[in-house]
Amino acid sequence: MILLSSHPDYHMKIFPQSASEKLGYTAVLEAASVYLRSVMGQEELENLKPVSVESIVVHKLSLLRELMDVLQFESEVPFEHPFDIRESAKRSRVKRALLSPEQLHQIRQFCITCRLLQNYLRAKSETHPLLSQLSQQIIPLKEVEREIGEVITEHGSVKDNASPALRQIRKSLGSRRNELRSAIDRIIRQMSKDGYLAEFEATIRNGRMVLPVRAEHKRKISGFVQDVSATGQTVYLEPTETLHINNDIRELEQQERAEIERILMELTAAIGLKHEHLLSNAAQIGRFDLLLATARLSLSLGCSIPSVGAKHQLSLQNARNPVLMLRNRRLPKEQREEIVPLNMKLEPDEKGVIITGPNAGGKSVSLKTAALLSMMAQSGFAIPADDTSTLPLFSGLWLDMGDEQSIDNDLSTFSSRLAWMRETLKGADAGSLVLVDEAGTGTDPEEGVALFQAFLEILHQRGCMILATTHHGNLKVFAHNYPGFVNASMEFDRNRLTPTYRFRKGVPGSSYAFEMSERLGLSPDLLKRARELVGDSKNRLESLITEMEEKAQEAGDIRSKTLREQVKAEKLMRDYEQRLKTLTAERDKLREKALTDAREIMQSANARIEEAIQKVYEAGTDKEKIKQIRAEVNQHRQAVEADLEQTSARRKGRLPDAADASPPKPGDTVRLSDSNATGELIEVNGNQAVVDVNGLRLKTKYKNLVKTQKPKEQKREPVFSTADDDFTPVPVPATLDIRGFRGEQAGSELMHYLDRVSASSLRRIEIIHGKGDGVLKKIVHEQLAKRKEVSKFEFAPWEQGGPGCTIVELG
Secondary structure, three states: OOOOOOOOHHHOOOOOOOHHHHHHHHHHHHHHOOOOOHHHHHHHHHHOOOOOHHHHHHHHHHHHHHHHHHHHHHHOOOOOOOOOOHHHHHHHHHOOOOOOHHHHHHHHHHHHHHHHHHHHOOOOOOOOHHHHHHHHHEEEEEHHHHHHHHHEEEOEOHHHHHOHHHHHHHHHHHHHHHHHHHHHHHHHHHHHHOOOEEOOOEEEEEOOEEEEHHHHHHHHEEEEEEOOOOOEEEEEEEEHHHHHHHHHHHHHHHHHHHHHHHHHHHHHHHHOOOOOHHHHHHHHHHHHHHHHHHHHHHHHHOOEEOOOEEEOOOEEEOOOOOOHHHHHOOOOOOOOOOOOOEEEEOOOOOEEEEEEOOOOOHHHHHHHHHHHHHHHHHHHOOOOOOOOOOOEEEOOOEEEEEEEEEOOOOOOOOHHHHHHHHHHHHOOOOEEEEOOOOOOOOOOHHHHHHHHHHHHHHHHHHHOEEEEEOOOHHHHHHHHOOEEEEEEEEEEEEOOOOEEEEEEOOOOOOOOOOHHHHHOOOOHHHHHHHHHOOHHHHHHHHHHHHHHHHHHHHHHHHHHHHHHHHHHHHHHHHHHHHHHHHHHHHHHHHHHHHHHHHHHHHHHHHHHHHHHHHHHHHHHOOOHHHHHHHHHHHHHHHHHHHHHHHHHHHHHHOOOOOOOOOOOOOOOOEEEEEOEEEEEEEEEEOOEEEEEOOEEEEEEEEEHHHOOOOOOOOOOOOOOOOOOOOOOOOOOOOOEEEEOOOOOHHHHHHHHHHHHHOOOOOOOOEEOEEEOOOHHHHHHHHHHHHHHOOEEEEEOOOOOOHEEEEEEOOO
């Protein structure tokens, strides 16, 4: 794990200090803190800042990608009991220091956590190499585990066998306490008969066992008064008979304390030798805790890992503002608002964007989203956007958003903006991201716009990236004319006079002040006069912008539709290409098989012909012998023709049952290739054959016969109609795995499974739902809680799946 230096050059410069809160970065950190498990992790989160070193950012994001993959597709990470043991570790190095049993128990549990985590990460060397490398940063302390385990119990107390002396002391203590109890019980029985006791149970006062005696009877019992009740009616008396036993017990208890102190001091000194290792592991645990929390938050928001680098362009695909997502999460479903994704892509030569459009149209949110996602990525977070998104590596972030006026510093709104511009010009350099909301406001419009335009030109010359919003038309003209700047707008639906919150680059936007005023019911005379005051040129410009926006919107809709059709067509093309590839391969395979079959048939025929020629030569002029040989050749020719016919039928798909390739002979079951009728071959006479088809004798050519298998008799299925039938039901498995199912599908699968289990003899089942973001676990537990037949359910032990598996017992 890369250790970040505290040197400020490693971190993104952010101005003003309130920028993190205004952009929502603080809200993201608060959301991540919910997933932390340790004080060390909380401190790491509090110190977390965006980093401006590319190698560190890339490493952090690569590490996060591996951990998100583990959490999403594999088992839960063993990360329990990350106690904060740093103060105990520091104290242990002090001479004659003494750690309590509880502190020692926490140190042991902490060491166990480190060991389990190290083993888990080490096992990921092949699948997740970066995670596996983290195991090298953890120092194994099994010796500390063992030493503490020999002395301290799992409940945080000192064991009897921590030392031979302690074992003997506690044995003697137990014996004397038993003697004391017996003596006290005997005295109580006696005194209860005499009516001396206020209560019939012994109690402890000043560390000694005493009897509650009525005050008026205290002189009737030989003993020592150790205490008196608040009312004075009861005295707590130590009988003389038990005095020496109490004394022995007090002495043994003192010996026990001294021996325990000696043991703990010795153990503390041994731990002090490893205090640096403990502190190092605590730092690693804090960093891993933060990484784990970051991964869990990223998964819960459906985030992806962007590509970040100094040479990358700003390209956000389907980006959503995480602050809006977190706010939606806190609201009931019916009150949640749709979050329109931001698609903002800048070309290499585009370093400045001037965004215009109506109020409440999403301009400021677009600025915040781009800046916040950049801060998140450079802090090691995944971002809620497509994984094709890319982000430049920013060295600084300078934000002018909202009113920074101050009575204490005698700053007005415009004065605070000038102070911000002064500081930005001092610190912003190449690679800085500058964000300005409502540029050119706060003073005379013409002077304000001129001042701001000059400010933008200087920043652009330095190599800064600038995102600004405005309502001023002159800045729209500036963005259109000045190289490196581009106009952009937030789309507006003129028919409904409502914003769509979609970002559109290349076209300036209108403020729609008159249209909104008309919709809200301002008088027509007022609006008419206002348009006159604005002037024809201004009206024509706004009309032109509005018309351009409408055309751009129409073009965008057409482009989106075309892209969808293109994607659809490309998918069909890929499908057909794959299908053609498969069919071609099958054709070539069939052709190869056909050629092989034909070659075998020809080889067999040639062999028979050669054999026949040899026999004719040997027979000489014996006509009968030659006639017999001719008949044999003719019979083999018929067999070859039948074989070829059969091969052809198989190629055409008419022989799915892979019939016997040998020529049919009387008694065989055959099929007539010209009619597909099946019957028994009765006789063969030259080229003719007789076949019995269901009692009907048919004459046909021998070459039309194909040998086949005798059809199987169809068995009649038995009908199970009564409970007395010998019926064996399909067994129900004792485990259900719903990992990979969606919510509704998982619920339905679980319901059917539980219904089957209820009808079976199973009384204990396992439901594997995985860990992930907990959705499947919640569905499982909600359904189980509603089922009457379920008597108990709980997470499985760690070795059986832990929180990723639920054990269910049925009544």
